[in-house]
Amino acid sequence: MSDIVQAEAKELIDSIDQMAALSPAATKIISISSNLNAEPADLVNAINMDPLLMGKVLKLVNSAYFGLGKAIVSLQRAVILLGFNTIKNIALSAAMTSSINVQSSFKSFNNEQFWEHSVACSILAKAMAKKMAIPAIEVEEYFVSGLMHDIGKVVLISKHAVVCEEIYEQASFGKTVAVELEEERFGISHATLGARIASKWRFPETMCNAVEFHHTPEKAPDDRKKMAYSIHFANKMAHNLKIGIETSSDLDTISDEAMEGFPLSPSDMDELTEDLPKAVEEAKSFLRGSR
Amino acid sequence: MEIKFWGVRGSIPSPGPNTAQFGGNTPCVEVINEGEPLIILDAGTGIRKLGMDILKRPDIKDIHLFFSHTHWDHIQGLPFFTPLLIPKYDITLYGPVHYSKNLEQILSQQMEYTYFPVRVEELAAKISFNDIIEQEITIGEDVKVTTKFVNHPVVCLSYKIEKDGKSFVYMTDHEPYRNLFADADELSCEEGRQVAKDQNEALVEFVRGVDIFCVDAQYTAEEYDPSRIGWGHSSTIASYDLAREAGVKEMIIFHHDPDRSDSDLQKMLSNLHDISWSPDQDNVPVRLAREQFNIHL
Numbered sequence: 001m002s003d004i005v006q007a008e009a010k011e012l013i014d015s016i017d018q019m020a021a022l023s024p025a026a027t028k029i030i031s032i033s034s035n036l037n038a039e040p041a042d043l044v045n046a047i048n049m050d051p052l053l054m055g056k057v058l059k060l061v062n063s064a065y066f067g068l069g070k071a072i073v074s075l076q077r078a079v080i081l082l083g084f085n086t087i088k089n090i091a092l093s094a095a096m097t098s099s100i101n102v103q104s105s106f107k108s109f110n111n112e113q114f115w116e117h118s119v120a121c122s123i124l125a126k127a128m129a130k131k132m133a134i135p136a137i138e139v140e141e142y143f144v145s146g147l148m149h150d151i152g153k154v155v156l157i158s159k160h161a162v163v164c165e166e167i168y169e170q171a172s173f174g175k176t177v178a179v180e181l182e183e184e185r186f187g188i189s190h191a192t193l194g195a196r197i198a199s200k201w202r203f204p205e206t207m208c209n210a211v212e213f214h215h216t217p218e219k220a221p222d223d224r225k226k227m228a229y230s231i232h233f234a235n236k237m238a239h240n241l242k243i244g245i246e247t248s249s250d251l252d253t254i255s256d257e258a259m260e261g262f263p264l265s266p267s268d269m270d271e272l273t274e275d276l277p278k279a280v281e282e283a284k285s286f287l288r289g290s291r
Numbered sequence: 292m293e294i295k296f297w298g299v300r301g302s303i304p305s306p307g308p309n310t311a312q313f314g315g316n317t318p319c320v321e322v323i324n325e326g327e328p329l330i331i332l333d334a335g336t337g338i339r340k341l342g343m344d345i346l347k348r349p350d351i352k353d354i355h356l357f358f359s360h361t362h363w364d365h366i367q368g369l370p371f372f373t374p375l376l377i378p379k380y381d382i383t384l385y386g387p388v389h390y391s392k393n394l395e396q397i398l399s400q401q402m403e404y405t406y407f408p409v410r411v412e413e414l415a416a417k418i419s420f421n422d423i424i425e426q427e428i429t430i431g432e433d434v435k436v437t438t439k440f441v442n443h444p445v446v447c448l449s450y451k452i453e454k455d456g457k458s459f460v461y462m463t464d465h466e467p468y469r470n471l472f473a474d475a476d477e478l479s480c481e482e483g484r485q486v487a488k489d490q491n492e493a494l495v496e497f498v499r500g501v502d503i504f505c506v507d508a509q510y511t512a513e514e515y516d517p518s519r520i521g522w523g524h525s526s527t528i529a530s531y532d533l534a535r536e537a538g539v540k541e542m543i544i545f546h547h548d549p550d551r552s553d554s555d556l557q558k559m560l561s562n563l564h565d566i567s568w569s570p571d572q573d574n575v576p577v578r579l580a581r582e583q584f585n586i587h588l
Contacts, residue, residue: 077486083443
């Protein structure tokens with residue numbers, strides 16, 4: 001690695017330390033959102049964990065959008081007035097979008113596509129976990145890992161938008177994966193950067209590994225391969241379905257060799273994609289609403 | 292003011308011999324004020340026949356259609372509302388703000404090719420969409436429409452229509468606000484109790500003294516058990532209590548359960564009378580909404 005590339009890698013890693021942490025409230029709200037039995041009080045307690053988030057939710061509730069006459073100052077009031085589902089969606093989108101925002105809109109990668117792709121992966125990864133009968137408590141980790149797997153790209157793009165544009169365009173048409181080009185150019189890939197962010201946000205080790213090895217699941221520690229492979233396949237499937245990213249390359253094909261030893265069959269995987277576009281569209285519409 | 296019922300059933304159309312008397316069409320109510328634009332509340336399957344009737348009335352050109360909310364039973368008749376296909380009509384649609392989609396998106400989606408052969412863009416009438424909140428709207432010269440959020444699993448509005456000192460409230464798909472935090476910590480519980488109380492009191496004020504109060508009363512008191520609480524529909528007695536407290540002149544039971552036969556509906560009404568009639572208080576006359584039933588005020 002040349003000195004220049006090495007310096008760039010260091011600068012990127014240092015920039016992670018300056019990133020705001022994803023609040024524990026955000027992860028809690030993600031978990032509540034996918035739990036059909038969650039109680040209104042669970043939601044209120046989760047939002048209350050993060051005063052900034054609470055402020056943002058109340059700001060949205062009190063915005064001209066809902067036009068409520070009297071100012072709403074308590075979340076309990078907001079939930080009773082506008083309903084659990086509305087407040088849950090507001091909180092979830094506020095939590096996620098205030099933590100992550102791609103400050104660039106170049107051709108091959110923009111904010112909306114980034115979210116669409118991330119959401120597709122999270123839904124697929126969770127569906128795989130369920131299909132593999134992973135214990136309920138771990139299923140959410142698959143979901144969050146899917147959502148976060150490309151988080152490293154946010155840092156890369158915010159620092160090196162022009163170079164990233166070249167890299168991702170090249171990767172989408174060529175035979176080279178983006179991670180190799182990133183390593184060559186920046187000395188570190190979005191996967192490795194993503195794992196560092198996940199670690200800073202105190203995600204469990206398994207999830208850090210899933211983010212780190214989502215392009216190279218064979219390198220994940222044996223006891224964490226299942227999640228890493230799930231994110232890896234979810235990523236490829238989302239690319240193949242052209243959800244969020246307009247182009248896919250030959251490298252997105254899932255080989256029989258890669259599937260070997262994975263508990264799900266190709267037909268299982270096909271089944272999981274059936275409702276995906278609709279689910280992504282739904283998730284996307286409220287993410288859009290919060291911006 | 293004239294009020295005409297074209298669909299009174301909740302959830303799903305329920306045609307058949309057992310529902311022939313009260314009707315099986317889903318919600319649609321017409322409100323006519325002489326010399327003013329036509330007002331329609333909800334576009335359940337009842338709106339199909341109303342649409343055909345409108346074609347026979349040459350004076351009508353301006354139509355204002357208000358959706359309480361966009362659950363299926365309140366929008367499913369819209370694609371079959373013939374005036375939408377005719378250029379002479381000017382149709383303004385109103386519905387409550389929805390966090391993730393606007394009214395135009397929601398209604399257009401039900402008319403995508405997958406579900407229906409005619410798309411919204413192909414409709415010939417002049418159509419406009421309005422996402423509304425709690426507010427006052429003046430229709431035509433002098434018809435006042437006031438809105439109020441009610442308690443349903445999706446954002447839902449009740450409408451009060453007033454003209455020349457006459458008033459009509461349409462409050463479908465609502466159940467009394469309750470404390471959602473009863474099992475939570477003490478502070479949340481107290482806040483939840485207070486909020487539910489405030490909201491229920493605000494509804495009484497909204498309905499205060501109206502001539503006709505058409506209200507959701509899908510369940511009997513026995514049916515409104517914990518398994519149905521939270522579905523966004525009231526019991527007859529809860530709606531009656533609201534009507535009595537607000538001093539309305541007449542209550543109309545609306546949004547009939549699809550499984551309720553004509554004779555069951557009559558029984559439900561007589562049971563309500565038995566449990567609610569009081570010699571010490573002003574009693575509110577109650578009737579059941581029925582298709583083709585007209586009220587003149």
